[in-house]
Amino acid sequence: MKARAFSYFRAATIDQALDAHARAGDDARFIAGGQSLVPALSLRLQAPRLLIDITHIEELRGVRREGGYLRIGALTRHCEMLSEPLIAEFAPLLHAAAPFVAHPAIRNRGTFGGSVALADPASEFPAMTLALDAEIEIAGPSGSRRVKADDFFVELFETALQPGELITAIYVPLFKADQRFAFDELARRRGDYALVGCGMLATCTGERIDDIRISFFSVGNTPTRVKGAEATLIGSRLDAERIAAAQAALEGDLAPPDSDDVPPAMRLHLARVLLGRLLGRLGEGA
Amino acid sequence: MSGFDETLLDDADETVRVRFVVNGRKVACEVAPRETLVDCLRNALELTGTHAGCEMGACGACLVQLDGRAVHSCLMFAVQADGAKINTIEGLTESGVIADLQAEFHHRNALQCGFCTPGMLVNAHELLSQIARPSRDEIRDALSGNYCRCTGYEAIVDAIDAVAKARKESGGGT
Ligand SMILES: Cc1cc2nc3c(=O)[nH]c(=O)nc-3n(C[C@H](O)[C@H](O)[C@H](O)COP(=O)(O)OP(=O)(O)OC[C@H]3O[C@@H](n4cnc5c(N)ncnc54)[C@H](O)[C@@H]3O)c2cc1C
């Protein structure tokens, strides 16, 4: 199928992109990597009058340290999550998640900002912004603001982004020496969206967990932090008993929707299995 | 401040001029904004080696090299590629950089109908330029977005594995 006709505008600056969106009466879409938007246009799930290409906006590029954060430009491609040394060092959870995102050629074009903006509940990166306590920088007609990942994902494919607003960068707190992370997902085939996936970041004193953030994807309408499971672990050592308690807590944290191929009970079971494995690995990382 | 001209909104059906370097040659085409790169390559430029299968990023038959990286030409509009350097399977063939891969695919029956082959080759070429000696698992992983309905993949993995080994032994990279 072919997309419905649209006009195309290549923006050179953030202001140009925002202005074009407003002047098209918000009947417009920003296009970054296009790896989700182009199929949606081809299937005519979306049919905007105007496509605004943001990939030539220099301000949206680049990865750099800024205070206690790593500032990752919205246009950072999935493949750069694998190749960029600053990400491997200061945001290793994103580096670990990247090979699970789609296939190599899609990673060559898909962008971090596009993935977070789309907020697909089955996607790796949006969920990892939650585990990382990241902040999303947003530019809009009324200026720029930063929203915590905890407040960004609202409902299915719905975020704190208002129509015509642009994600400019994502700020990730720098990974520290007393932190540990783990990531994995269960999928039918490599490159497929996960049946269940999970990533976590813990701050430890010796064997004791001082703080932990655990985020699941493919378990509901949004990426989901499991606060009940987190609470069972904070202040404790990671032993078999604690891991079992965290696994049991998932029942209260997750309410997987009914779907044709994976019944809720199976998804919850897989989530428990995955959580157990990842906490085990976190413990070995001592 | 703005480079945006509102009259553009009424021009959705009008073609725009795009220029790219395709297989080392400068070309210009008139395209409608909604025309995908794969359609432009196949129809306007008559480079039919790039195949259009699913047209939604799932099968990998449409892979080309854009500014040195493998990308799906069905997941891009031609206007987005304005100013880019593109190599299609025709260009890669002409330059000889994948001659050994092609010979090995032929030798090992790594193609039957051949529909998937251009995409497989573009993908394999990129893989071997990044990892000189990938494991079989790494090869399969890299091919996870390329469908082949004929061969069962084993011969394709064999061919790529054999070329990686041969290149390593002859001391060359790509
Ligand atoms: C076959 C296939 C398999 C895939 N598998 C996976 C997978 O396993 N895991 C996964 O996570 N993803 C997967 N993807 C999706 C891929 O990762 C996309 O690249 C990503 O979801 C969107 O990024 P993009 O830059 O391509 O965004 P686009 O497609 O350009 O845009 C997506 C949406 O976000 C908006 N947008 C883009 N950038 C911005 C911005 N800076 N500010 C505001 N809005 C913006 C667009 O307007 C659009 O609505 C897959 C895609 C395909 C085709």
Ligand code: FES
């Ligand atoms: S035609 Fe592009 S992936 Fe199938």
Ligand code: FES
């Ligand atoms: S050879 Fe026919 S699809 Fe691969």
